[in-house]
Amino acid sequence: MHAIATTDLTKRYGDVLALDGVSLSIEAGTTYGLLGTNGAGKSTLFKLLVGHLTPDSGTVTVGGQDVTEAGHELREVVGYVPEHAGFPAALTGREVLGYHARLRGVPKAERPDRVAAALGTVGLDDAADRRVGGYSNGMNRRLALASALLDRPRLLLLDEPTAGLDPLGVAEFHRILDRLREESDLTVVITTHVLAEVEALCEDVAVLHDGDLLFDGAVDDLQELGDDDLEAGFGSLVAEAGGSRGETLEVDR
Numbered sequence: 001m002h003a004i005a006t007t008d009l010t011k012r013y014g015d016v017l018a019l020d021g022v023s024l025s026i027e028a029g030t031t032y033g034l035l036g037t038n039g040a041g042k043s044t045l046f047k048l049l050v051g052h053l054t055p056d057s058g059t060v061t062v063g064g065q066d067v068t069e070a071g072h073e074l075r076e077v078v079g080y081v082p083e084h085a086g087f088p089a090a091l092t093g094r095e096v097l098g099y100h101a102r103l104r105g106v107p108k109a110e111r112p113d114r115v116a117a118a119l120g121t122v123g124l125d126d127a128a129d130r131r132v133g134g135y136s137n138g139m140n141r142r143l144a145l146a147s148a149l150l151d152r153p154r155l156l157l158l159d160e161p162t163a164g165l166d167p168l169g170v171a172e173f174h175r176i177l178d179r180l181r182e183e184s185d186l187t188v189v190i191t192t193h194v195l196a197e198v199e200a201l202c203e204d205v206a207v208l209h210d211g212d213l214l215f216d217g218a219v220d221d222l223q224e225l226g227d228d229d230l231e232a233g234f235g236s237l238v239a240e241a242g243g244s245r246g247e248t249l250e251v252d253r
Contacts, residue, residue, distance in 0.1 A: 002061075003028040003155050003187040004049065009058035011044055011211075018044040020211040021058065026189060026204070028154075031181055033198035033219070034191040036208035042191035043083065045208075046159050049189075050080045062155060079148030083160040085140070089133030093124055093143050096132060100147045118146035122176055138169030142176065155187045156180075162197065170197075177201060198222075 004026040011019040019041045034042045047053040097115040122142040162170045207215035
């Protein structure tokens with residue numbers, strides 16, 4: 001079963017072609033990476049998937065539903081974590097999640113347990129009653145993930161979830177995702193420009209460049225493209241220590 005399917009998906013911003021006829025499918029229960037530099041079209045695709053944007057042409061379905069026709073049903077199955085999620089600094093983590101649970105229609109009697117479960121999942125139990133203004137960047141990212149989990153979604157969309165985090169923050173976020181994958185049949189889609197992150201977390205990957213889909217398939221098969229083909233699409237790769245394949249795609253083009 002396809003959790004996500006797009007056909008000839010096109011989106012423009014004025015004269016800028018953000019997505020150019022992108023067709024891909026994502027199987028339910030998988031962890032899928034969208035790989036590309038800034039401006040590749042990754043965030044535009046996410047916004048189309050959650051209904052924040054309308055395609056100029058083509059179709060996009062989530063869980064078998066046409067996104068352009070779906071309403072609250074879509075919000076019930078999709079958890080979305082944007083790259084920049086801001087929370088009121090004066091509120092505690094628990095208060096933030098309580099507010100989001102109310103906004104999303106979680107029954108009042110269930111809110112305390114849902115909030116506590118989400119905090120536990122992302123490892124913020126001990127910081128639940130601290131003001132968010134004192135949270136680190138990594139803690140704020142985990143709070144955003146907790147917010148997305150309140151509805152118990154079947155599909156989780158993470159837009160550059162570890163951008164700007166230090167290595168310990170990245171490792172902690174990866175551990176949380178690994179645990180979520182082990183304990184549920186959640187479908188997770190991650191945008192990133194870090195090749196190593198896709199290789200560590202994902203079974204399948206799409207490579208986007210300037211709105212074009214250059215590759216869609218298993219992560220292991222991505223190796224077949226070779227560095228020359230990747231460089232043609234993205235620019236220089238930053239080599240990992242020891243001379244292995246590059247781990248990060250340059251974002252300056």
